[in-house]
Amino acid sequence: MRLLRALIVEDNDADAELICRTLEKEHGFLDITVTIDGVEALEYLQTCLPGGERPRPDLILLDLNLPRLDGPGVLLKIREIPEFAVIPVVMLTSSDAEADVRRCYERGANCYVLKPIGLKSYREAIRAIERFWTQTVLLP
């Protein structure tokens, strides 16, 4: 099992904690960073540029509604930077509005996952994301 570096952009502490716990339970070998808004996420990513102090994350879990800069805005910025354009971005959100779904895919989201209600299904979803991106597919 290789090391998974994940960036979680989530303004809700409780949600972030739940995601982290589930991921930790599933995938023991983790490097998770949580940023609480879009601007902070981009600042963090700036430090991951080649020659920077940190390595590039393998996967980004991005919420839709964020303070300062929202999810689609972050997505747009990430896709503008060639180094980050290849990182898979998973939208993890509560909104099932069709406009939101479209907007995210148009800006290059790799998938759009609705946060389920109920602990069991929530964990199931996180597990599915983890399994898919670490075992099923190859990452750059």
Place this chain on the structure above:
Amino acid sequence: MKQVAIERRSNSLGEGVSNAARPLASGIKRSRRAGYALAVTAFVVCGAILAGWSLPFAISELRQDALYPSLVTAMSFALLSLVGQSCAIFPSGRELPQRKVVRMSALIAMVVFASYLLTAYVWRIPDAGSPLGRDWGVTSPGTAITLLLNGTALLALDGGRHRLASWIATTCLIVCHVNLVGYLLDHSAMQQTLLFGYMSPITAAIAAILSMVVLCLADDGNWLSYIVRGGRAGILRGRLMLSAIVLPILVEAIIAWFMTNYDMPVPLGQALVASIVGLILAHEIIRTSHLFERLQEVSARLVAIIESSDDAIVGKDLDGRIVSWNRGAERLFGYRETEILGETMAKLIPGDRPEEGPSMLARIRQSQRLKSFQTRRVRKDGTELEVSVTASPILAADGTIVGASSITRDITDLVQINAQLLRSNAELEQFAYVASHDMREPLRMMANYAELLEEHCGDKLDDTARQYLDHVSHGAIRMQQMISDLLAYSRVDPQGRPLVPTPVEPILERVATLFKEPLAECGGELSWGEMPVVLGDDLQLGQVFQNVIGNAIKFRGEQPLQIRIDASREGNSWTFRVVDNGIGFETAHAGRIFEMFQRLHPRKQYPGSGIGLAIVRRIVDRHNGKIWVTSRPGEGTEVYFTIEGISTDATAASAHRRRQ
């Protein structure tokens, strides 16, 4: 405020209408007045002449000349005065005694005529001496005929047959005219024929006056009443008629004068020519002036319509100069007609769109009609209006374009309301979005962490505590479901996808596939008859059938479920009927089931939030349809809803496309 505006509108409409009707009513009044005056004149003259016979004073001079007495002619004057009297009282003569007078005079007129025909040369009354030198007087055929005609005309008038009355009166007038002209031109020649024999000019004149009375009183729109009615057309026609009658007589009189001077006998035909020419001219004048009158009437009606319009109706020439300006335009723009005529349209168009006027005119010159478009106009006081303008070319009789007419409607209120509506719609959408995203987050937290807590300290919690936690998470989940339902309801957007011709059959097939499994489980059966093509949104119609069928399955009874769908056409709309044999409900609840979150059964027994039929109703509303339901407990439910069909034209068009 609104009420005041409406009142003002109805006032102006009233003015317009009465304006158009006024000339007619006053014309009838005027012709009645003329009728009375003429009748009274005839009556007075006849009375004076009769007095002359019986009284040996005052008018004895007259007696010596034209009005020389004879008993028979005295009788005809008595008759004429009777006729005149009945004419004068006629319009109010609906009461019995007055009608009696009318009938009596007509009867006597007939008796006189009969006496002329039967005993003209037998029953003679000694005459005191006539100007023609006869010893025995007899009613002249002319007098008898005019009496008869006038009497009959009166009877016709009394019987309400005005058209017949005016025809008879006109004939009588012609007889009198021929007589009078005969006297004027050649007295002796006149005696040679039946018509002209012995009728004295004064009798002819009075008979003519009485005929004119009948013509004035008949309200069939005859030629004389048109002249008497006045107005520009009436005056013109009166003058023309006068010259048509007088000129031929003058010409003939001059010719006759020369002929007598050169000792030539004036033939009878010569005298008749004047009458005939006058008659033909008069006839032509009446015909053309009828046309003129019609034209006036039509244009008066059009003017009334234009003036009563609340929209500004403006006529322009090809240079854009204003040539007509209705009252609606005065109200809308604030300019009076006198101020604006001759000005160009540029005065009404805001400065920021100078190209609008010329481009409109250019299109008008190419004989294009400008369908209503939205723009802005400036009032006299400088305020701007939101308006919708329709413009079309004005064509001359030969088809060339001579100008443009435009109809401008003030839609400022409409535009404002529309903007408000858009704003509130946008706010609602915003609300729906917030509800979908921001309200879900905390709910999910509640549900998830209640479970997490139970998981975490499961062994430390007793059963009651665990049950409480269960309530928390279930409440959150239910709330979540309600939010989803509310959103689904709000997404039935009235301005959503356009309604297009949609066949219902494939929709039902799709929905049936969805319910295949649940139907198989309960041993139910779903069937439908022939389905039409309707005007709708195919996804939403699918939702309607899905919710209604879903309900039928959910509320099924003990016996095997039967769901049947049929469609029937009423005018341009299709009524769908979905019948099931489920548990049904009391019809008293029929209104409630279409409201949001209304349930007729406990949640434990039949799960669901109660949004299904509310969504169905919203979709049917959006399709301009109606929905209703009938049901009886234990017997089943019938859900009806209507959806607009496509018109037969559209059917033909789509069939045509398919063939191509």
